[in-house]
Amino acid sequence: KAGVTQTPRYLIKTRGQQVTLSCSPISGHRSVSWYQQTPGQGLQFLFEYFSETQRNKGNFPGRFSGRQFSNSRSEMNVSTLELGDSALYLCASSSATGDSLSSYNEQFFGPGTRLTVL
């Protein structure tokens, strides 16, 4: 099976702009989670989508949003970019089902999108 893919791999934006990141999960996986990784804060959970519904959310401002499509592909959007949004954004998919607790499923991470905000 192909792994998790993320596009673009690198992105440079300026403050105030918005950005959309894309993630294609492993075939058959319906759960997609997004994480922000920075040297100072480590891996921070943004949100999880399952069957087009957000079912878990981290502690990020409303500028961070996401969605999932019927084919399980997911997008993450950040509006009004700030310098502090510079980070590696990782997407992970899992074989979690509607009945299973999200945290019990192995996360398969994509290579990430490196976002730089100038």
Added chain:
Amino acid sequence: GQQVMQIPQYQHVQEGEDFTTYCNSSTTLSNIQWYKQRPGGHPVFLIQLVKSGEVKKQKRLTFQFGEAKKNSSLHITATQTTDVGTYFCAGGSYGGATNKLIFGTGTLLAVQP
């Protein structure tokens, strides 16, 4: 909110020495997973522990889950240069019909040949 801390943040060892990283949660965990991230790479799943007091081994790696399910450890015996990377624990938080993984702060392991 729930926090998962890891110590040490950084460890430098000589090849052949042992290494241990500790993971501590402010709340009881439903389960714990461990991941390894090589420099420039993405996290890769190593193992999951679910039961109180559980111990699992993978070749030179030994994983433990505390009796109170609030802490965990990863021990590597006789480190090799291929062990270089950042090791993350990720704890499952209780609450509601679904829960989420909270990642620890990570321990960066450097191995000198």
